[in-house]
Amino acid sequence: MAHNRDAIFRRSGLILAVLLTQGFGAMAIPQGGSESNSSQQRHWKAVYQAGVAPFGPDSRMTVTISSDSMVFEGKKGRWSSIPVQSITVVSSNLTSEHTATRNQVAAWGALAQFSPYTLLFLPFGAPVMAATYPVKSKYAYISILWSEQNTDQEMRLRLDRKDYSAFLEELQKATGKEWKNLETEWGKLQQAIVANASHKIALQLDRKIRMGSVELKPGLYQLVLLTREIDHGEAYLFPKNEVNIEHLVATALVDIVPASPAIQAAEVRYAENGNGLSRISEIQIADQVLRFPQ
């Protein structure tokens, strides 16, 4: 379960990093407006994942967003409220999970702990698990970071995916800040990468490198460059020959400078990171040089 969540959050980290490089990140952009003073309250069903609240993992809770606070209520009662103005970052991740199969595995595990003889019935349970494996549940994971009275705190919640957009909208109204809907932004990014996939550039890494927090093994990679301004862009790296958004391994902001003379094949220049790993410092493609951040 924990490993599952780790994998989810690692994935969320990657998606978030991608969106941050685009400038889409979950940064607050003050908007203000009369709607932010709305006194309407709506209750949201959520599942507590991790953080500062004294609830057990996966415990159900109700979140109420008002114009001045977010209130969390669990089975044991109300815990506390977050002053909405103290919220500094809201980040999110959307995912599909094999919940049905996972619950069955957990149930079999519990039965085996109760009595190992129950595993005799596993041959009957296995086909059911296999049959329900394609069934996926869609969830939205939300991380809320806030600072108040000399503290920095974080809480992670899971919401039904259908509530995701409305929840963010409500939060946006209350805080007067814009929290990006990553589902929409991720969709836009996917479209942009697919549209530029025909201009992919093959790169051969001859050593192990680090890009951001990701270590890349030597081998063949495909680079897709999305130019945002005339001298800035985003580089997306995919392993082997294909540009498959599901296999995106690394991303970086790059400066684009003209180069002469133009070359045919992409040329990678490395720099030492100081911890025994190299990093890409520059890639020359045709008549352009992509400069990677240090």
Add this chain to the structure above:
Amino acid sequence: MICADPNDPHATHGKQNRFTTDSAAGRYLKRIVVLLASTLIILCPRNAYTQEHSTDQPARYHLIQVVDPHTFVEKINEAADQGYRVIAMSHGGVQSLSAIMERVENTSESYNYLSVPVPVPKFATSGKVKTEFEEKLNAAGAKGYQLRMTFGASGEGILDLAIMESNSGPHQLYEYALVTPRGLFGYYSNDQLARLIAAGYRWAGTAGGPQQGPLIIFEKLRGASGSQGSSPGKGPDAAHQRFNFPENNIIRSHLPEKELRKLAAEGARVVDFFGSPKQMILAMESTIPPSAPCEYVVLKNKNLASPLALKAKMSEVEADDLTRAGRQGFRMLRLSATGPPFVMEKLPGSATHYEYQFVSSSLLPKLAEQLNDASLAGFHVAKMESFSDNLLVIMERTDGSQP
């Protein structure tokens, strides 16, 4: 009730006359004035103090509790930029990392932090984890970062993390060497430890989870040799140190108290009590020739038979229990393992007395406030632990010159 126009002099005179002629009302007014005055006297210093602290001085403590390790280091560095330094860390809440940062008195000092996660390869072998982790620690040490603290194994699927610190003082470089348990029974090699000690390394901490076994981190200043010692003034002559790792062979998660007392009587000192919930290890250090023995007190929960003796209940260790031992000169050791048991040590000839206070809250701002209040009474943070969904901070006050 008197209704009068304040601008009408006659009306005012009328009011004054009424009060001077009515003695009961006069006494009543006097009482109100005296009450008001005494309230002001009582509240004034507090108000003045509150204003001074709220406007002039930043709070003494800054608390962080977040889930993501990257955000954790980011928030620590943000607070460090504002003049704070990490003094305690712990797992806390559900899968979260907590830190207490204290305002640095010397404003010319500033700190910077980076995190080094214990690698979790797909097919983890202790050798691979050790090599990768050692490389990362040494890379940070080569940039002037020193190991500050580690998060022990939480058993909650949280990444084990080492937090490295660099300061604005003289630039010093550090080297790290790790020791992993070997063999079927997971013993630490005495030869390997002896070689490290001879090379000038000293015990810096432990890390690692239940999968790969606890790693012991040794540290030395770059260029220091064995006879010079790595950190002047810290510990005995490195060439004559020896470590013992007794374990409780009956309940592996419990402190081997009998072995502790036996080794302590021979002059050994407790270094750490660490490991995973499945297997805890006591580390004791002795010198050759043996030094004067320290005294130890172990405070732990005790079985309390219920009135009907149907089930046993466990007593809890309270701050008063620590203070009672502290008044006899025993000081709580800051061990990696979560207390209780609390191991308290009394150095030979020590005349210092200690007092303890527990501070706990499920609300971080309230905890910060309680820490600030306790610090005003002379207490400082000794240790932070995760305690039934809350954070428990053990605060210590000393009456001697020893910090």
